Amino acid sequence: MASVHGALLDLKRLDRLAGGDTPLHRLDPRAKVLATLVFIVCVVSFGRYELSALIPFFIFPVSLVAAGRLPAGYLAAKVALVAPFAIAVGICNPFFDRGILVHLGALDITGGWVSFASIVLRTALTVGAALTLTALTGFASICRALVRLGMPKAFAMQLLFLYRYLFVLAEEGGRASRARELRSFGRKGSGLASYASLLGHLLLRTWQRAERMHMAMLARGFTGDFPSAQGGRFGAREVVFVLFWSALFITLRLYNGAELLGTLVTVYLS
Amino acid sequence: MHMADALLSPTVGATMWAVSAGGVALGSARLRREHDDRLAPLMGVLGGFLFAAQMINFSIPGTGSSGHLTGGLLLAILLGPSAAFLTVASVLMVQAFFFADGGLLALGCNIFNLGMIPALLVYPLCYRRLIGPEPGRRREVVVTMLAALLAMQLGALCVVLETTASGVSALPLDKFLLLMQPIHLAIGLVEGAVTLAVVSFLRKARPELLARGSAPSAASGRLVLAGFLVCALFVAGGLSRFASVKPDGLEWSVARVSGEASLPEHRSGLPVLLGALQRRTAWFPDYRSVSAAAPVLTPAPASAGPQPLPVSGKGSGAAGVAGTALTVLLVAGAALLLRRGNRGALPPRA
Numbered sequence: 001m002a003s004v005h006g007a008l009l010d011l012k013r014l015d016r017l018a019g020g021d022t023p024l025h026r027l028d029p030r031a032k033v034l035a036t037l038v039f040i041v042c043v044v045s046f047g048r049y050e051l052s053a054l055i056p057f058f059i060f061p062v063s064l065v066a067a068g069r070l071p072a073g074y075l076a077a078k079v080a081l082v083a084p085f086a087i088a089v090g091i092c093n094p095f096f097d098r099g100i101l102v103h104l105g106a107l108d109i110t111g112g113w114v115s116f117a118s119i120v121l122r123t124a125l126t127v128g129a130a131l132t133l134t135a136l137t138g139f140a141s142i143c144r145a146l147v148r149l150g151m152p153k154a155f156a157m158q159l160l161f162l163y164r165y166l167f168v169l170a171e172e173g174g175r176a177s178r179a180r181e182l183r184s185f186g187r188k189g190s191g192l193a194s195y196a197s198l199l200g201h202l203l204l205r206t207w208q209r210a211e212r213m214h215m216a217m218l219a220r221g222f223t224g225d226f227p228s229a230q231g232g233r234f235g236a237r238e239v240v241f242v243l244f245w246s247a248l249f250i251t252l253r254l255y256n257g258a259e260l261l262g263t264l265v266t267v268y269l270s
Numbered sequence: 271m272h273m274a275d276a277l278l279s280p281t282v283g284a285t286m287w288a289v290s291a292g293g294v295a296l297g298s299a300r301l302r303r304e305h306d307d308r309l310a311p312l313m314g315v316l317g318g319f320l321f322a323a324q325m326i327n328f329s330i331p332g333t334g335s336s337g338h339l340t341g342g343l344l345l346a347i348l349l350g351p352s353a354a355f356l357t358v359a360s361v362l363m364v365q366a367f368f369f370a371d372g373g374l375l376a377l378g379c380n381i382f383n384l385g386m387i388p389a390l391l392v393y394p395l396c397y398r399r400l401i402g403p404e405p406g407r408r409r410e411v412v413v414t415m416l417a418a419l420l421a422m423q424l425g426a427l428c429v430v431l432e433t434t435a436s437g438v439s440a441l442p443l444d445k446f447l448l449l450m451q452p453i454h455l456a457i458g459l460v461e462g463a464v465t466l467a468v469v470s471f472l473r474k475a476r477p478e479l480l481a482r483g484s485a486p487s488a489a490s491g492r493l494v495l496a497g498f499l500v501c502a503l504f505v506a507g508g509l510s511r512f513a514s515v516k517p518d519g520l521e522w523s524v525a526r527v528s529g530e531a532s533l534p535e536h537r538s539g540l541p542v543l544l545g546a547l548q549r550r551t552a553w554f555p556d557y558r559s560v561s562a563a564a565p566v567l568t569p570a571p572a573s574a575g576p577q578p579l580p581v582s583g584k585g586s587g588a589a590g591v592a593g594t595a596l597t598v599l600l601v602a603g604a605a606l607l608l609r610r611g612n613r614g615a616l617p618p619r620a
Contacts, residue, residue, distance in 0.1 A: 003325065004322055004325045004326065007325060007369070010368070010369070011368050011369075014368055015368075036374065037374065040275060040373070040374055040375050041280050041283075041284075041375065043275075044275055044276075044278055044279065044280050044283065044375055045279070045280045048437060048438050048440075055597045055598060055601075056597050056601070058597075058598070058601050059600075059601045059604060062601050062602070062604070062605045063601075063604055063605060065605070066604070066605035066606070078370065079370070082274075082369070082370045082371070089274070089277055089433075089439050089441075090276070090277075090439065092439060092440065092441045093439060093440040093441075096440040096441060096442060096445075097440040111440075112440060115438070115440065118438075119276045119277065119438060119439070120276075122275065122276035122438075123274060123275070123276040126274075126275035126276060126373045126374070126375065127275070127370040127373060129374075130366065130367065130370050130373055130374050131370055133367075133374075134367045134368060139364070139367055139368070142367065151294070152294060152295050152298030152299070153298070153302075154297075154298035154299075154301045154302050154356070155294050155297070155298045155356055155359070155360070157310055158310070158313050158314060158317070158356050158357065158360045159360045159363060159364075160314075161310060161311060161313065161314020161315070161317070162313075162314045162317035162318060162321075162357075162360045162361065162364060163364065164314065165314050165315045165317075165318045166317070166318045166321055166364065167318075168315075168318065169315055169318025169319050169321065169322050170318060170321055170322045170325075172322070173319070173321075173322025173323065173325070173326060174322065176326075177325075177326045190328055190329045191328055191329060191330075192328055192330075192463060192464065192467060193467070194328075195326070195327075195328030195464070195467075196464060196467030196468050196470075196471055197467075197471055198326070199323055199326070199339065199464070199468050199471075200467075200468050200471030200472055200475065202319060202322070202323065203316075203319060203348075203468065203472065204472070204475060204476060206315045206316060206318070206319040207312070207315075207316075207476075207479060209315055210308075210311045210312040210314075210315045210316070211308075211312075213311040213315070214307070214308050214311045214312070217311065218307075222307070257597060258596070258597045261596050261597060262596065265596065
């Protein structure tokens with residue numbers, strides 16, 4: 001997220017994906033939110049040395065991406081972009097956790113490396129699932145789903161307002177930041193003094209915008225609530241979707257799918 | 271940057287979700303009571319402002335690094351605690367959904383750390399109490415810096431506690447503390463300086479804006495205090511928390527650890543892992559003969575003699591690799607099928 005403009009482009013692209021029209025896009029957002037939450041909790045609840053049991057979980061983001069016709073490469077790149085953070089923390093594990101965990105002939109693999117690999121896998125899974133959810137549902141629908149799942153209305157309104165004006169404000173901030181960069185080639189001018197007045201001016205303009213918006217909204221009869229779009233129905237398809245995925249995740253959590261499969265194959269081969 | 275799902279245990283994540291959800295409910299209820307419909311659009315655009323401001327950096331002279339605003343304290347000064355808290359929380363939510371900053375389970379921790387601590391804890395209990403009605407310049411400087419430092423230190427402390435409680439990362443508590451706290455001292459100084467500079471700017475430009483947040487409401491302060499006592503008891507009852515960190519700080523400290531402690535091992539470690547992978551894959555077809563040769567290959571550590579252990583280890587290792595590979599194939603196959611089926615079902619639209 002180095003530059004405001006880059007982040008904004010990224011945001012817009014992800015946002016546009018939610019406009020797709022596949023059965024998954026049309027599914028009630030609550031179903032997708034619930035399934036994703038169950039998924040994340042299941043993935044995160046594994047012990048720190050778990051590797052192979054995590055692999056089968058890729059079925060969820062991968063099949064959603066495929067069925068929702070999302071650009072897989074773009075999402076994978078986004079996941080990889082987030083990964084360095086988890087890697088930075090996880091890379092400490094090999095230094096502090098030196099107990100030998102796995103013997104592979106002459107090779108001993110310490111617990112630290114195993115848990116590091118596990119952290120990387122978890123990151124890929126959880127981040128992938130979250131991004132897939134956003135790309136399939138769209139932020140406004142997620143907010144509506146969360147309200148119907150019990151989120152306070154005032155907070156939902158804040159989220160929707162933020163979402164509407166985020167783009168405007170980010171563009172304004174990006175322009176101000178670019179103007180400052182152009183005027184301060186070298187270092188002079190990029191210090192705290194000009195930063196503070198840049199932020200201050202941005203804040204003032206933001207405030208004035210809010211006042212204008214408020215008047216415009218009053219003029220149009222704003223009563224303190226967004227008219228909520230008629231929500232979808234939590235019908236049979238939604239129930240099936242949630243039940244199927246939850247059952248799958250819990251099964252995969254309880255039984256190591258990859259290892260079972262591997263044992264089966266190796267026994268059969270030998 | 272924020273805390274990541276991958277480093278959280280579900281207990282810790284769920285606890286922090288509950289605490290943050292309680293905070294959001296409390297803040298929303300108080301906003302509803304205030305009935306100030308000017309506040310809704312204002313909070314929305316200020317969230318957008320915060321989002322933009324967090325991505326604009328300034329260079330810190332003499333260090334070659336750069337800093338930026340985090341904003342919890344600034345918003346609390348401008349809007350009052352509960353509106354500021356909801357604004358920060360909404361920004362964190364957008365970041366979690368669109369940039370996967372942190373992730374969905376870690377959202378609770380992030381909201382607690384970046385929103386609750388500065389807006390609902392440090393601002394009403396420290397800043398507002400100390401700043402007084404007509405602060406002089408020196409008092410304002412001292413109190414703002416103190417509040418910013420306190421917020422950052424508490425946040426960093428929460429990160430450390432949370433990491434340790436989750437047990438996914440193996441960083442020892444004392445080392446992590448020693449690295450995080452000093453870095454966040456610096457980050458807190460930056461935050462304090464920026465907050466102070468922006469507030470002074472606003473005081474000169476539009477002093478009436480600063481009146482809003484400082485309008486005291488004793489009852490709400492007490493409510494917040496009570497809420498925090500409950501939270502503290504909850505946490506003291508055995509659950510600890512993770513909170514989010516600024517990216518630069520955490521990554522920097524991590525680099526310090528790995529740089530100081532054992533870079534050479536890091537170098538030798540990766541090839542070891544790769545070698546292991548290679549051997550695994552190479553041995554798999556000949557799985558039986560390998561297990562027969564195992565005792566010979568094992569470099570006789572006197573205690574680790576027993577034969578069945580390495581054999582069984584390798585057996586499950588081979589099964590694990592095979593299963594993993596097969597699962598990956600299956601997942602890929604399912605994806606292909608789904609994509610194709612989809613294409614058949616829905617004619618691609620232009």
